Amino acid sequence: MPPSFMPPRQVKIGDAAAFAGSTPRAIRHYHEIGLLPEPERGGDGRRRYGYEDMIRLLWIRKMADAGIALDDIRDAFTTGTAAAGADGEDGIAGILERLEDTLAQQEAEVRRQRAAVRRMRTEGSRMGLLSDLVTERLKGLPEGSLRQADLDTLLVTERIFSPLGAAVQATRFVALATNPALREASDRVDDAEEALDDSVAVDDPRVAQVAAERHAFENALEAFIEESGLAAGDDAFFDAWDAAHPATAEDDLACSRREPGSLSVFEAVGKMPYDFSPARLRCLELTAELTAQAVRSTA
Template sequence: MYPSITPPRRVKIGDAAAFAGTTPRAIRHYHEIGLLPEPERGGDGRRRYGYDDMIRLLWIRRMAAVGIGLDDMRAAFDEAWDIEEILSRLEETLAAREAEIERQRAAVQRLQALDSPLGLLSELVTDRLAHLPPGALRASDLDTLLVTERVFGPLGAAIQAGVFIVLATHPDLRAEDDRLDAAEAALDDGVDVHDPRVEELAVQRCAQQMALEQAGEAAGLDADEEKLFEIYDADLEGREDTRMSPIEAITKMPYDFSPARMRCMELTARLLADAHSADH
C-alpha cells in the first residue's frame, strides 16, 4: 500500500528554487525586474509560492535555457512579443557565441601545441613565430607582444613579432638591443631631459631600429607582412572591431618612464621618421 502524499498548497522560496532548478537569489531578481509577480506572504512574512507562481517560474527557466533575454520574456508574458524577431535576434546571438567558442577552442589548441603563454596571443602572432625554437622568445618579449596586441591589435603584434624573429636569429643585434635597454633604463628621474646622453641614446636607438628593419628585409619578413595585412583584413571582414583606439589604449596603460626617457623615445621616433622620409 502506497503512503499518502499531500502536496503543499504553497512553498517557501528555497523549495520553489530547488524545484525550478534555480536559486533564491535568481527568483528575487525576477521579482525586482517585474518578471515574476511577488507572491503573497505567510504569517511569518516570508514569500509563499503557489501553483501558478511555479508554472511561470518554470517557463522563465525554460526560456532562459534557450537564451531568450529577460526583456523578451517579459514581452512574452504580456503577449506583446514578436516571435520571429526574437528568434532571429537569438539566432544571431547564438551564432556569435558559437564563433567565440571556436576562437576559444583554437586558443586552447595553440596552448597545447606550443606549451607556452604565446598560445594565448592571436593566431596571426603565433603562426608567425611558430618556426622559432623553444626558448627563443624571452618572457619580456611575450609581455611586449601582449601589450602591442592590446593597443594595436593582432596585426600590430604580428608585425612586432618580426622584430623578435630578427633578435632571436641575430645575436649581435640582440646584444645591442640589451645594451640600449639598459642604457635607457638608466635614464631615471635624476637625469635631466637635456642631458647629452638622452640625444646620444636616441641616435643609437634609431640606428638599431634601422638595422633591425634591414635584417628583417634581408630575411624576407617584409613580404610576410604584406600577407599579414591580407589575412587580417579577411578575418576582420563581417566582424565589428571592438578594440579601443591606440591613442585611448596608450593613455590607459601605465608606464613608469622618467621625463628623460620619454624625451629619448620622442627623439627616436622623430629620427626614424626623418630616416624613412629620406629613404623615400
C-alpha cells in the same frame, strides 16, 4: 494509482517548486517580476497553486531552460502567441530570433576561447594568450629564444595597435631570435637607454649619443629583416587581417579598424604608464628626428 487516491486540488509553494524542478525562491521571484500571477493564500496565509498555475510554471521552466530571458518570457505571456506572427518583433518569433542570435554569439565566443586554450597548450601559456595572428608569426622559433619581455611588448602592442600591429612587430623578435649578433646589439642599446634615469640631464651628451646608437641599430635590424626575407610574410598578415576586418566608410587611419570595445590609439597610449625619465623621453624624440631626417634624405 489506488482507487482511493485523490490528487490535491491545490498545492503549497514547496510542492509546486519540486514538481516544476524549480525552487520556492525562484517562484517568489517570478511573482515579483510579474511573470507568474500570485495565487490567493489559504487560511494559513500560505500561497496555494492550482492546475493553471502549474501549467504556466512548467512553461516558464521550459523557456528558461532554453535560454530565454525572464523578461522576454513575461513579454511573451503578455503579448500572447496568437498575436505573434512569424514576423513579429515583440512576440515569441521575435524573441526566439533574438535568442538564436545570442546563442550564435556565445558559440563564437566559446570557439574563440577553445582556440586560445589550444594555443596555450601548444605554444606555451603566455604566448598562447596572444592572438592567433601573433602566435602564427612566432611559430618555429628555437625554444627559449623568445623572452618574457618580448611577449610583454607584444601584449601591449596588441592592445594599442591591434593584433595586426603586434603580428608585424613580431617580425622584429623573430629577427632577434635568429640573429645572436643583433640580439646582443639590442641588449646594449636597451641597457644604454635604461641608464638614462632621472639623474641624467635632458641636455647631457649621452642622450644624443644613445639616440644615435638606437637609430643605427634600428637601421641594421631593418636591413636584416629585408635581406632575410622576413618582411615578405607581413603581406600575408595584412591580407588575413583585411579579410577578417573589412573596411567600412567610417574607418580611417586613426582607428585602424579596431575591434569592438577597443580603445583608440590616442586613448590607449594615454592610459598605459611608462616610467621613463625626461632624459629617456628626449632620447626617444631625438631618435624619431633622426629617422625622419633619414626618410627625407632618401625621398
